[in-house]
Amino acid sequence: MKKIVKAFVFLGIIYLPTIGIAQDKDPKMKPFIDGLMQKMTLEEKIGQLNLPSVGFDVTGPIVSKDVEESIKKGLVGGVFNTFTPIAVRKLQEMAVKQTRLKIPLLFGYDVIHGHRTIFPIPLGLAASWDLNLIERTARAAADEASADGLNWTFSPMVDIARDPRWGRVSEGAGEDPWLGSQIARAMIKGYQGDDLMKNNTIMACIKHFALYGAAEAGRDYNTVDMSRVKMFNEYLPPYKAAVQAGAGSVMTSFNEIDGIPASGNKWLLTDLLRKQWGFNGMIVTDYTAINEMMQHGMGDELKVGELALNAGVDMDMVGEIFLKHGVDLVKSGRVSQAQVDAACRRMLEAKYKLGLFNDPYRYISDERNKSQLMSADKLQLSKEAAIKSMVLLKNSNQTLPLNSNQKIAFIGPLVKNQRDLIGNWSGAGDWKQATSVWNSLEQKYGIDHFLYAKGCNLVDDSLLRNKLNPHGAEIVPDEKSPQQLIDEALITAQQADVVVAVLGESFGMSGEAASRSVIGLLDNQVDLLKALKKTGKPIVLVLMNGRPLTLQWEERNMDAILETWFAGTKAGSAITDVLFGAANPSGKITMTFPRSIGQIPIYYNSKNTGRPFDINQKYTSKYLDAANDPLYPFGYGLSYTSFAYGDIALNTSSINPFQKITASVKISNTGKLDGEEIVQLYIRDMVGSITRPVKELKSFQKVFIKAGESKNIVFTISNDDLKFYDSNLKYASELGDFKVFIGSNSRDVKEAFFKLTK
Ligand code: BGC
Numbered sequence: 001m002k003k004i005v006k007a008f009v010f011l012g013i014i015y016l017p018t019i020g021i022a023q024d025k026d027p028k029m030k031p032f033i034d035g036l037m038q039k040m041t042l043e044e045k046i047g048q049l050n051l052p053s054v055g056f057d058v059t060g061p062i063v064s065k066d067v068e069e070s071i072k073k074g075l076v077g078g079v080f081n082t083f084t085p086i087a088v089r090k091l092q093e094m095a096v097k098q099t100r101l102k103i104p105l106l107f108g109y110d111v112i113h114g115h116r117t118i119f120p121i122p123l124g125l126a127a128s129w130d131l132n133l134i135e136r137t138a139r140a141a142a143d144e145a146s147a148d149g150l151n152w153t154f155s156p157m158v159d160i161a162r163d164p165r166w167g168r169v170s171e172g173a174g175e176d177p178w179l180g181s182q183i184a185r186a187m188i189k190g191y192q193g194d195d196l197m198k199n200n201t202i203m204a205c206i207k208h209f210a211l212y213g214a215a216e217a218g219r220d221y222n223t224v225d226m227s228r229v230k231m232f233n234e235y236l237p238p239y240k241a242a243v244q245a246g247a248g249s250v251m252t253s254f255n256e257i258d259g260i261p262a263s264g265n266k267w268l269l270t271d272l273l274r275k276q277w278g279f280n281g282m283i284v285t286d287y288t289a290i291n292e293m294m295q296h297g298m299g300d301e302l303k304v305g306e307l308a309l310n311a312g313v314d315m316d317m318v319g320e321i322f323l324k325h326g327v328d329l330v331k332s333g334r335v336s337q338a339q340v341d342a343a344c345r346r347m348l349e350a351k352y353k354l355g356l357f358n359d360p361y362r363y364i365s366d367e368r369n370k371s372q373l374m375s376a377d378k379l380q381l382s383k384e385a386a387i388k389s390m391v392l393l394k395n396s397n398q399t400l401p402l403n404s405n406q407k408i409a410f411i412g413p414l415v416k417n418q419r420d421l422i423g424n425w426s427g428a429g430d431w432k433q434a435t436s437v438w439n440s441l442e443q444k445y446g447i448d449h450f451l452y453a454k455g456c457n458l459v460d461d462s463l464l465r466n467k468l469n470p471h472g473a474e475i476v477p478d479e480k481s482p483q484q485l486i487d488e489a490l491i492t493a494q495q496a497d498v499v500v501a502v503l504g505e506s507f508g509m510s511g512e513a514a515s516r517s518v519i520g521l522l523d524n525q526v527d528l529l530k531a532l533k534k535t536g537k538p539i540v541l542v543l544m545n546g547r548p549l550t551l552q553w554e555e556r557n558m559d560a561i562l563e564t565w566f567a568g569t570k571a572g573s574a575i576t577d578v579l580f581g582a583a584n585p586s587g588k589i590t591m592t593f594p595r596s597i598g599q600i601p602i603y604y605n606s607k608n609t610g611r612p613f614d615i616n617q618k619y620t621s622k623y624l625d626a627a628n629d630p631l632y633p634f635g636y637g638l639s640y641t642s643f644a645y646g647d648i649a650l651n652t653s654s655i656n657p658f659q660k661i662t663a664s665v666k667i668s669n670t671g672k673l674d675g676e677e678i679v680q681l682y683i684r685d686m687v688g689s690i691t692r693p694v695k696e697l698k699s700f701q702k703v704f705i706k707a708g709e710s711k712n713i714v715f716t717i718s719n720d721d722l723k724f725y726d727s728n729l730k731y732a733s734e735l736g737d738f739k740v741f742i743g744s745n746s747r748d749v750k751e752a753f754f755k756l757t758k
Helices: 030-037 044-049 067-072 083-098 122-128 129-147 167-171 177-192 228-235 237-244 266-276 289-296 302-313 321-331 337-353 368-372 377-390 436-445 464-471 483-494 523-533 553-557 571-579
Strands: 007-012 013-015 078-080 106-109 205-209 249-253 282-284 391-394 409-411 450-451 499-503 539-545 560-563 643-645 663-671 675-685 696-705 712-715 736-743 749-756
Touching: 007 368, 030 205, 030 321, 030 337, 030 643, 044 337, 067 083, 083 106, 106 337, 122 129, 122 167, 122 177, 122 377, 122 523, 129 368, 129 377, 167 539, 177 228, 177 696, 205 237, 205 266, 228 237, 266 302, 282 337, 289 302, 289 321, 302 337, 321 337, 321 749, 377 571, 391 450, 409 436, 436 450, 450 483, 483 523, 523 539, 523 553, 539 571, 560 571, 663 736, 663 749, 675 712, 696 712, 712 736, 712 749
Parallel strands: 078 106, 205 249, 249 282, 409 450, 409 499, 499 539, 539 560
Antiparallel strands: 007 013, 391 560, 643 663, 663 712, 675 696, 675 736, 736 749
């Protein structure tokens, strides 16, 4: 059903109602909740705002105590980290049978890139630029999660990230606000479907609101400071898009915005999110984020509780500040009864929209649990997603695809590895079910065919290993010395026609609390590659990792490089399909790969500055010891075939704000294989009332073109594509000159000009 969305403008700010959830319109919801709230005591209302964790996957200290007792007293609104029909039923029965008002619980979990069947990490999925695929993975995740008793996921993470040192770049869609917005919408649609009440849809949670990806120096949880113009143009769009797509909940971020932590920031949560954007779902904090406001220096427990409630927070994740102090805060007048009522109402509305009042057990079904979890169609989707997420970064002399008649040596600690393939935030996934590269080779060709050597430890550095192991990595150094491992690898490589080195990060090296100050391959892995290089054999580097890496040496010295991220349950099978040419890679990176850490932050949609780099001029913006351009630009990725771009043809050279312009370009597959190309359209606003980026992605098309054939690709540009927030935060286009670029990545483009006139 299509909804008509009417916007109205007040003081130059656009107020947009959200698309919302079908149940928003249910006339029975309000009277039902009114009736229920009349019966509730203040304590019970505050109980609804309490979200303890019951389970094992925690990302901070466990604060909640005696949760079961609290549930029975009606002092819990939902729990997270509990799943499986049996575990969920037990707690839901407590809420429904043993409390005075029988209000059911929400069951949340971090279902981030799949639940039981694991898909590639979000940064990998984004590299597919395939919105339908991304939506299908979210749909499959919702199918599984809902069959496992869950009705709420803490996803999607839509934080724009420009600093690959930040480990959580792996959880998002990369650096671009426009693409990030499309992906956010696709995920919301996948999780929530068109009806949240169905027993196979779950409530999404937009996180982390806001700007979490801009942590200074890429250090997790660090301070964020940013101008409003930058926020509105570059960081806020994906959150807003997800709100407009009807996401049922929003999670606050750990960081501060304008000096006030998100969980206590009234401007952010009430003025912007609720009033300007029209968000009518519920707001949950991140893990103990209210308590952490004390460390931020905002005051004692009472003060931070007061700040959070008055800012507009509805639910306190784990911290129990509301539970402890909510009643006193209301009784002392520091927080109004109306504020608590509003928060409680939103919690109850979320439960109503999920259909929990009709049937608190609707997400608990042993039968669906058996039929949905890791079903054949989901495993197939996992493989498809893994293939489409892979990015071919280099392929000289057509080293890839490999020929199975060649003698091939697979070398590296990740060849036989299963543990790392499912990446971080895959708590309900079972890595033992993941297909390793070696498993897959065995299944497809028989291993007698291939040579193997471990070559090095995944992590040699004992300090790093000690930091990774407590979080579930079981990295054990090999009994053989590093030199012995390398010697063995060299003997193996000597017998081969080609070497495939499978290297990268351990899964714990990206994700939360996994910032790195150096983002290359670890030294011991590079030592192995350097030794292998001396054999003179062609080397294919297969990478598994959760962030852009610095790969200058590898780019110069490897013959081919395939970025596979942490590709999920079917990783190995997808990788071997791509290596041997059963699938042609088509992914493109959605985050810039820098040459060196010194270039960070580096992103494609930067400003020109008053002194743009000019090799012939001394006083221009540059480094003395490094290039300005990245190693691999945003949008970059190769194919086993090649594509040639014709010039851009515009149907007119000027339009007014009510007209549209079409830009077409002929793309030819000039290689010998069929393949898919992601054709990207960027725009530059040449003159503005504020400075404008040198390029902004505004559209793309993913097209399949047969070898030797051509296609004419047509884009339509409208006034909406030219709008931005000016220094008064007014969202509008400005008349003048524009450049349009079309190309295979943000660097290699054709260009044309047009004007926007009155
Ligand atoms: C993370 C969130 C996550 C939450 C619950 C926090 O530490 O920042 O992304 O949803 O834990 O597990």
